[in-house]
Amino acid sequence: MFVKCAYKEGDEIVFKSQRNAFFEVEHTDFTKKILDNSKVKYIIKEDNLYVVGDEALQFANMFNKDTRRPLSKGVISSTEKEALPIIELLIKSVVGEPAHKGEIVYFSVPGEPLDAEFNVLYHIKIVEGFLKTLGYTPKLINEGHAIILSELAEEDFTGIGLSFGGGMVNVCLSFMSVPIFKFSVAKSGDWIDQQVAMAVDETASRVSAIKELSLDLSKEGGLSKIESALSIYYNHLIEYVIENIKQEFAKARRLPRIANPISIILSGGTSLPKGFSGRFKQILDRLKLPIPVGSVRRASQPLRSVAKGALIAASADESKK
Amino acid sequence: MALSGTETDIINCVARLRLATKDQIRRQVGFSLEYIGFLCRDLIRRSYLGFSEGRYFLAKDGINVLLAGETPKIDRKLLKEVAEEVAREISGELKRTVKGIKIPVPMNIGIKKDTGFEAPPGERIKINTDFDFPIEDESLILESNIDKIGIKIEKEKSDDMDKTVRLFKEIHKKGRKGCSRLKTINARLKASKDRYKKVKV
Numbered sequence: 001m002f003v004k005c006a007y008k009e010g011d012e013i014v015f016k017s018q019r020n021a022f023f024e025v026e027h028t029d030f031t032k033k034i035l036d037n038s039k040v041k042y043i044i045k046e047d048n049l050y051v052v053g054d055e056a057l058q059f060a061n062m063f064n065k066d067t068r069r070p071l072s073k074g075v076i077s078s079t080e081k082e083a084l085p086i087i088e089l090l091i092k093s094v095v096g097e098p099a100h101k102g103e104i105v106y107f108s109v110p111g112e113p114l115d116a117e118f119n120v121l122y123h124i125k126i127v128e129g130f131l132k133t134l135g136y137t138p139k140l141i142n143e144g145h146a147i148i149l150s151e152l153a154e155e156d157f158t159g160i161g162l163s164f165g166g167g168m169v170n171v172c173l174s175f176m177s178v179p180i181f182k183f184s185v186a187k188s189g190d191w192i193d194q195q196v197a198m199a200v201d202e203t204a205s206r207v208s209a210i211k212e213l214s215l216d217l218s219k220e221g222g223l224s225k226i227e228s229a230l231s232i233y234y235n236h237l238i239e240y241v242i243e244n245i246k247q248e249f250a251k252a253r254r255l256p257r258i259a260n261p262i263s264i265i266l267s268g269g270t271s272l273p274k275g276f277s278g279r280f281k282q283i284l285d286r287l288k289l290p291i292p293v294g295s296v297r298r299a300s301q302p303l304r305s306v307a308k309g310a311l312i313a314a315s316a317d318e319s320k321k
Numbered sequence: 322m323a324l325s326g327t328e329t330d331i332i333n334c335v336a337r338l339r340l341a342t343k344d345q346i347r348r349q350v351g352f353s354l355e356y357i358g359f360l361c362r363d364l365i366r367r368s369y370l371g372f373s374e375g376r377y378f379l380a381k382d383g384i385n386v387l388l389a390g391e392t393p394k395i396d397r398k399l400l401k402e403v404a405e406e407v408a409r410e411i412s413g414e415l416k417r418t419v420k421g422i423k424i425p426v427p428m429n430i431g432i433k434k435d436t437g438f439e440a441p442p443g444e445r446i447k448i449n450t451d452f453d454f455p456i457e458d459e460s461l462i463l464e465s466n467i468d469k470i471g472i473k474i475e476k477e478k479s480d481d482m483d484k485t486v487r488l489f490k491e492i493h494k495k496g497r498k499g500c501s502r503l504k505t506i507n508a509r510l511k512a513s514k515d516r517y518k519k520v521k522v
Contacts, residue, residue, distance in 0.1 A: 008479055015475045018467075036466060044464040052467065089460035093467045129456030153485040156492050176496030177489055301477070315486045316493075 001069075001166035001189065001269055003087075005094040006307035013311065015304050016094040020166070021067040022086060023056040025049055043089060045082060052090075060205040067205055073167035073186045074110040074143075075123035088130055098135045104318050105136040106310040108143040110168050114244055116186035139317065142182045144172025146309030151265045151299050159263040162241065163306055164270035166190050169241050171248075175256045181248050187237055189270035196229040211273065218275030234276070238283045249290045261294035267302045324369075324386065327352070331360055332369055332383050337402075340376040 004017040025031060025042075027049035035042050040055045050068075051059050060067045070080055070087040077083040095105065109124050124140060131138035141149075147161030157177035163170040166189045172182040193204040193211065200207075210226050217234060219227075249255070264284075266277055281296045299305040324332070327350065334349040335341045347357045361377055364370040369383040379387070 008482065009476075011479055012476045013479045013482065015477075017473050017475075036469075039470050041467045041470050041472075042465065043467070045462065052465075053472075085459035085463055088458060089463055089465060089467070092458075092460055093472055126456060130458070133456050133458055149485075149489060153481070153488050157489065157496070177493040178496040304475070304477075312482065312486055312489055315482070316490050319486065319490070 002303065003071075003090045003094050004304070004307040006304065006311040008311065008315065013308065015307055016096075017303075018090045018094055019053045019056070020071050020087070020090060021056045021060075021069055022050040022052045022082075023059045023063075023065070023067050025051055025059060043086060045085060050082070050086070052086075057205055057209065060203070061209060064203055065205070066203055069166075069190075071167065073113070073116065073118075073190075074165055074170075074184065075118070075120055075167075076126055078118075084126070091127070091130065092134065095131070095134065095136070101135055102137045103135070104139060104314050105131055106139050106141045106146075106314040106317070107131065108146050108306050108310055109140045110143055110165075110170050111172070111182040111184040113168065113184045113186045114247075139314075141310050141313050142172050142179060143170035143184075143306055144182055145174060145179050146306045146313070147265050147267045147299060148172060148174045148309065149177070149312045150305040150309035151267075152263060155263055158258065159265060160245070161265050162267065162271075164188055164237075164266065164268035166269060169237070169268075169270075171241065171245055173245075173248075175258065180255065181252055183244070183248060185241060185244055187240060188268075192230065192233045192237060192270070195233050196226060199229045200225050202226065212269075215273040216275055217273050217279045230273075234273075234279065235283065237270075238280050239287065242284055242287045242289070246287065246289060258291055261292035263294050264296045265299050265305075266296070267299040267305045269303060271298060271302050328360060328364060328369070329386075331357070331364065332379065332386060335370060335377050335383070336379055336387055340378050342376055346377065 001020055002017045003020050004015060006013055006015050008014075022043065027044070027047055031049060032042070032044075035051065041052045043050045043052050050056075056067045068080055068082070070077055070083040070090070072078075072080065076087060098105075107127055109127075110120055112119060128138045128140070143163045143165070144161040147163055148157050148159060151161070152159045152174075158175050159173075161170075161172045161174065168184040168186055169188045170182070170184045173180045189208070189211070190204070193207045196202070196207045197204040207226060207230070211230055215227055215230050217231060223231065264280075266280060271277070277296055277298045284293065284296060301308070330350045331346055334346050337349075338345060343354060343357055343361065346361070347354050350357065361370060361372075364383070365372055365377075365380070367382065368380050369386065370377050371380040372378075
């Protein structure tokens with residue numbers, strides 16, 4: 001649900017991010033002035049005024065509606081007519097101008113979805129083309145793979161990286177930094193929000209707000225109606241992802257011999273609720289993967305690990321020049 | 322009583338020519354004039370052919386045989402010619418009937434082309450060529466205060482990052498060598514399995 005960029009500045013890594021959501025409000029000079037004074041970010045296209053970012057979620061909750069998203073299921077939305085200009089603006093706002101002509105930028109892409117009828121080629125080509133227009137040399141990195149680069153340096157970049165994003169869960173098994181298999185499933189945070197919203201007759205935006213603010217998956221009793229529904233759908237999502245991983249293991253023709261138990265890293269906004277990794281471990285112990293698993297842990301910074309992994313790839317590439 | 326191959330050839334020949342003399346049939350089917358005459362007389366007796374003014378023509382059962390698809394007696398070239406003739410005759414009528422009818426095309430048309438080459442199961446075709454696809458910056462037409470307000474910035478120390486980048490470069494090289502060795506081993510294994518299969522057969 002975020003567009004995020006990471007770059008190195010001195011001895012620090014700087015992360016710039018922008019929530020990938022917008023909400024249309026009445027376009028008047030008065031509204032514009034109020035938004036400027038309140039430091040609420042907006043975009044104007046023709047006669048339409050759109051609030052962008054975190055405030056878009058707040059506005060949507062206030063009006064009991066849902067936000068609009070330029071990205072859907074991890075790729076440029078085919079149904080949102082303002083998708084292209086808005087996502088271009090969001091990307092531009094986080095990456096800025098290149099430091100030098102042809103500066104390398106790695107952008108994360110989802111794996112091919114196992115359970116949806118679209119492919120990611122259009123999304124890749126549009127983002128790649130746009131970054132070239134800005135003066136960058138774009139290269140792509142799988143989202144799950146980026147997590148492995150960010151979190152598994154101590155384990156020779158061997159393990160499974162899972163990115164539980166808004167639209168998709170991305171999975172990558174890597175052996176010594178080389179991806180063995182990677183895929184995505186088109187069910188993730190947004191799917192949970194929508195299913196719970198239908199089940200309890202709420203808006204997806206409100207469910208999302210509760211999920212982000214107060215959900216605790218380790219809590220067993222005293223749950224509200226929305227929290228119970230969230231817990232149920234989280235269980236379903238985790239089980240679904242693990243079953244798909246098992247299927248990919250069964251299909252893989254060239255698996256390297258992995259002698260030691262591997263680590264599984266959980267990342268992404270949908271993995272943020274308290275108790276998520278515990279819940280994942282519980283379900284994994286029941287379902288079992290065909291290879292030995294050591295630790296299952298959340299990324300040190302679940303919202304930054306994809307951007308950080310992309311930065312590591314870009315730095316390695318840039319230093320080859 | 323089923324038709325023999327030669328009898329079928331005679332029927333096909335007569336169907337093609339519409340009205341055929343014994344000599345025309347002989348030239349197409351082969352055999353002697355007497356034998357063709359003998360077969361044609363039998364076919365007339367069995368109502369496959371008729372005879373009038375020195376020429377043979379298809380009778381009722383002969384037409385039925387031509388239309389029946391169960392046994393490979395149909396001359397496909399002939400069938401195509403007949404079908405084309407019928408299509409020409411009714412095409413005018415068809416055009417008048419279907420004009421204005423719109424047939425919606427489904428979004429996902431699974432058109433399967435028979436390329437004559439079957440890739441081994443599980444092997445994906447890699448697209449190696451690429452092209453530059455220029456994208457217009459559509460955000461230029463937008464007005465926004467995002468740059469004025471600024472966006473959310475977070476920072477963390479990059480202590481281990483240089484080490485991680487170095488490690489990645491080293492391990493990535495080793496990892497790629499290892500995977501290509503694995504590919505070679507698997508290819509050799511497959512080749513020896515195929516040899517074993519041939520020998521076993």
